[in-house]
Amino acid sequence: MKLTSNTFADGTRIPGNNAFCIPDGKGHAQLGDNRNPHLAWSDLPAGTRSLVLICHDPDVPTRPDDVNQEGRTVPASLPRCDFTHWILVDLAPTGEIAEGEFSSAVTACGKPGPAGPRGTRQGINDYTAWFAGDAQMTGDYHGYDGPCPPWNDEIVHHYVFTLYALDVERLPADGRLTLDVVKQAMQGHVLGQASLTGLYALNPSVRC
Numbered sequence: 506m507k508l509t510s511n512t513f514a515d516g517t518r519i520p521g522n523n524a525f526c527i528p529d530g531k532g533h534a535q536l537g538d539n540r541n542p543h544l545a546w547s548d549l550p551a552g553t554r555s556l557v558l559i560c561h562d563p564d565v566p567t568r569p570d571d572v573n574q575e576g577r578t579v580p581a582s583l584p585r586c587d588f589t590h591w592i593l594v595d596l597a598p599t600g601e602i603a604e605g606e607f608s609s610a611v612t613a614c615g616k617p618g619p620a621g622p623r624g625t626r627q628g629i630n631d632y633t634a635w636f637a638g639d640a641q642m643t644g645d646y647h648g649y650d651g652p653c654p655p656w657n658d659e660i661v662h663h664y665v666f667t668l669y670a671l672d673v674e675r676l677p678a679d680g681r682l683t684l685d686v687v688k689q690a691m692q693g694h695v696l697g698q699a700s701l702t703g704l705y706a707l708n709p710s711v712r713c
Contacts, residue, residue, distance in 0.1 A: 506549055508668045508699040512542035512604055518713050519652060519664060519703035523604075525611060525632075526653035526707060533573075534656045534707050541591070541608045541649040542703070545601035546668055550696040553598045553670040557691060559684070560591035562652070564662040572655045578708075581659040589684050590664065591649040592628025593621065594676040608649040618647025619682055628682035645681075652705040661713040664703045670696045 513519050519542065521527040527537040546556070565588040571577045593607070606622060615633065619626040627648035636642035654662040671694045678690035704713035 506668075506670060506697040506699040507547045508666065508701045509545050509547075510542050510666075510701060510703075511545070513703045515701050515703075517704065519705045524652040524705060525650050526656075528656070528707055528709065532656065532709060534653065536611045537651065539608055539611045539649075539651050540605040541602065541651070542666075543602060543604040544666065544668075544701070546699065549598055550670050552672050553696055554674045555594070555671045555676070556596040556598055557669040557671060557676065557687065558591065558593040558596060558602075558666065559589065559669070559687070560649070560664060560666045562588045562590060562654070562662050562664050564654070564658075564660060566655065566658070571657065573657060577657060579655050579658040579660075589628075589631045590651060591630060591666075592682060592684060592687055593648065594626050594628065594678075594682065594687060595674075596625050597623065598670070608651075611650070613642055614644030615646035616648050616650075618645070621648060626676070626682060628684065628687055654705060654707055656707040658706065658708055659711065661704050661706045661711055664705060665700055666702070667698055667700045669698045672696055 522538040524537040526534040529535040564585045567584045571579045621627040632646040
């Protein structure tokens with residue numbers, strides 16, 4: 506089972522037009538085009554009836570104290586945690602995902618869901634919690650919302666796209682599709698998986 510992309514190669518930088526935020530030329534950040542990348546798959550296991558796609562960043566700071574603060578950096582030594590950027594379920598095994606098909610802009614308060622293109626359903630990503638205290642941005646963020654690491658982080662962030670082949674046509678879960686709900690519903694149905702990793706940083710002193 507393989508997962509590939511015409512947008513970026515495994516282990517290389519994700520283009521800015523696929524990011525939630527891009528450099529603003531002044532060392533900080535501004536909103537980007539937020540287009541989902543192209544993704545294609547091959548060599549699916551026999552019996553595959555649907556696909557689940559999850560994208561996460563394992564490099565998110567565990568403490569917000571230094572995040573995007575003038576005159577400070579987020580130290581490389583800080584423990585890190587996961588941040589979910591995309592949950593997509595009930596994806597047909599045939600075809601591929603076109604760039605910009607599921608997301609082509611930043612949507613304040615989040616894209617609607619869970620219904621998505623081509624009969625898919627889109628789960629809740631972690632921008633939902635990130636913007637929970639922002640009156641202008643709060644809401645349920647469904648589907649893809651791309652990279653926006655701290656502009657003062659000392660490390661490159663890794664964005665891991667993982668595709669799961671399932672033996673069911675529809676994921677046995679309803680309602681609000683959080684990561685925990687989706688992972689629980691997948692148990693006992695996964696036939697195989699494949700991953701693709703892209704890199705991204707907003708800090709001009711960090712190269713990727």
